[in-house]
Amino acid sequence: MRKQGSLINTSHVAVPPTQGIKYAGSKLQLLPYIFRILAQVPDAKTFFDGFAGTTRVSQAAAQLGFATTCNDSAVWSKVFATCYLLSEQPDAYYQEILDHLNSLRGRHGWFTEHYGGKPLEGKKPFQIHNTLKLDAIREEIDRLHLNDIDTAVILTSLILALDRVDNSLGHFASYLAQWAPRSYNSLDLAMPQRFPLRKRHRVLQLDIFEAIQQMEGHDIAYLDPPYGSNNEKMPPSRVRYASYYHLWKTVILNDKPALFGKAQRREDSRDTVTASIFEEFRKAPDGSFYALKALARLLKEVKAHYVLLSYSSGGRATWESLLDILHTQGKLHHAVQVDYKKNVMATMRWTHAWASDQKNLEYLFLWEK
Ligand SMILES: C[S@@+](CC[C@H](N)C(=O)[O-])C[C@H]1O[C@@H](n2cnc3c(N)ncnc32)[C@H](O)[C@@H]1O
Incomplete structure (x- = not known):
C-alpha cells in the first residue's frame, strides 16, 4: 500500500540562472527542490559539490552566497567550473577573443575527419560545416596560448556552442540517423553567462575519495553520484559518463586520440579503463553491491556537517538500502521523493514501507553527520 507523503511547495524558491550542456543526470530541474531543502540548514556558508x-548546482550555490568547492573526475566539468567560479576578466576581454574565433574560415582537420557528416550521411555528431569551423577554432585556441582560466572560458563557450548544434540524444555513445534540425545551424561562440564572484571558490578534478581527503570541512556537501542501473536484464544500459561525453574531453585536450567503434569513442573511454565505482552494477564477493559499498564509505568519510544526497529510483541502490545506510549513523532530517515532471515533492517519514514502484523519481536525503 502506498502511503501519501506530505507535499512540499517549491514555487517560492528563486533559483539563480545557470548554464550547462545536455547531460544525463543534470540537476537543472531539481535546483528549486535542492535549495528549498538546503534553506533549512542553519548558518551554512561553505558548500562542496562532489560530483x-x-x-x-555549484553555479547556483555560488550565486546564493556559498563559498563553493566544485569537484568532478571529468575534465569538462573542471573547465566549466573554472569558467563560472574562477574567471574574473570582464566580458569585453573575452568577447574580443570570441569575435576573432567566430571570424575564422573553416578548415578540414582531425575533427572533420572523424566527426563531420555530409548532408546525406547520418549518424555523425555534427554536420561538416560545423566541424570545419571547429577544426579552425580549436587549433587557433592552442595558438593563442591563453592562461588556464581564460582557456577554460573560451572552451566553455565552444562546448556550449557545439552542444547547440549537435546531432545526439544528449550523449555521444550513438548519433541520430536523421540530422537533428539544430545541426543545420551554424556554430557560433557566445559569451558564457558568468556572474559576479562574491566569495572565493575552489575547483578540483579528482576522484571523490581523493577530493574528500583534500577538502577541509564544509557546512554542506551535495553528493550526486552516478546511479548505475537496476535493470538486471540490461545492466550495460546504465549511464557511463566517460564514454557518454568522450567528445568533450577530446575538444578540451585537442589530443587527437586513438578511436574505436561506430561512435568513434576515445580508447581511454572504454569501460575497462575509466568506469566509475558508482557505475558498477556487479556484486562484491560478500554479496553486496560495489556501488552501494562505495556510497556507504563516502558518507562515512565525507567531511561535512550536513550532506544532501541525490539519487534516482532507477539506480543500483534502492530507496530502502539508502535509508539503511543513512540510519546507521548521523541524523536523517529529510527523505524526499521528487517527481519533477509533475512538480511534486513528497517527504517520506522514516518508514521503509514506501513503495518504490514509481518510475523516474529523484531522491533527496538531507543528513546531519
Ligand atoms: C549524476 S552526474 C552529476 C550531475 C550534476 N549534479 C549536474 O547537475 O550536472 C555524476 C557525475 O559524477 C562524476 N563522477 C563519476 N564517478 C566519479 C568519481 N569517482 N569521483 C568524482 N566524480 C565522479 C561524473 O563525471 C558525473 O559528472
Whole structure:
C-alpha cells in the first residue's frame, strides 16, 4: 500500500540562472527542490559539490552566497567550473577573443575527419560545416596560448556552442540517423553567462575519495553520484559518463586520440579503463553491491556537517538500502521523493514501507553527520 507523503511547495524558491550542456543526470530541474531543502540548514556558508557534472548546482550555490568547492573526475566539468567560479576578466576581454574565433574560415582537420557528416550521411555528431569551423577554432585556441582560466572560458563557450548544434540524444555513445534540425545551424561562440564572484571558490578534478581527503570541512556537501542501473536484464544500459561525453574531453585536450567503434569513442573511454565505482552494477564477493559499498564509505568519510544526497529510483541502490545506510549513523532530517515532471515533492517519514514502484523519481536525503 502506498502511503501519501506530505507535499512540499517549491514555487517560492528563486533559483539563480545557470548554464550547462545536455547531460544525463543534470540537476537543472531539481535546483528549486535542492535549495528549498538546503534553506533549512542553519548558518551554512561553505558548500562542496562532489560530483558536479554540468556545475549547475555549484553555479547556483555560488550565486546564493556559498563559498563553493566544485569537484568532478571529468575534465569538462573542471573547465566549466573554472569558467563560472574562477574567471574574473570582464566580458569585453573575452568577447574580443570570441569575435576573432567566430571570424575564422573553416578548415578540414582531425575533427572533420572523424566527426563531420555530409548532408546525406547520418549518424555523425555534427554536420561538416560545423566541424570545419571547429577544426579552425580549436587549433587557433592552442595558438593563442591563453592562461588556464581564460582557456577554460573560451572552451566553455565552444562546448556550449557545439552542444547547440549537435546531432545526439544528449550523449555521444550513438548519433541520430536523421540530422537533428539544430545541426543545420551554424556554430557560433557566445559569451558564457558568468556572474559576479562574491566569495572565493575552489575547483578540483579528482576522484571523490581523493577530493574528500583534500577538502577541509564544509557546512554542506551535495553528493550526486552516478546511479548505475537496476535493470538486471540490461545492466550495460546504465549511464557511463566517460564514454557518454568522450567528445568533450577530446575538444578540451585537442589530443587527437586513438578511436574505436561506430561512435568513434576515445580508447581511454572504454569501460575497462575509466568506469566509475558508482557505475558498477556487479556484486562484491560478500554479496553486496560495489556501488552501494562505495556510497556507504563516502558518507562515512565525507567531511561535512550536513550532506544532501541525490539519487534516482532507477539506480543500483534502492530507496530502502539508502535509508539503511543513512540510519546507521548521523541524523536523517529529510527523505524526499521528487517527481519533477509533475512538480511534486513528497517527504517520506522514516518508514521503509514506501513503495518504490514509481518510475523516474529523484531522491533527496538531507543528513546531519
Ligand atoms: C549524476 S552526474 C552529476 C550531475 C550534476 N549534479 C549536474 O547537475 O550536472 C555524476 C557525475 O559524477 C562524476 N563522477 C563519476 N564517478 C566519479 C568519481 N569517482 N569521483 C568524482 N566524480 C565522479 C561524473 O563525471 C558525473 O559528472
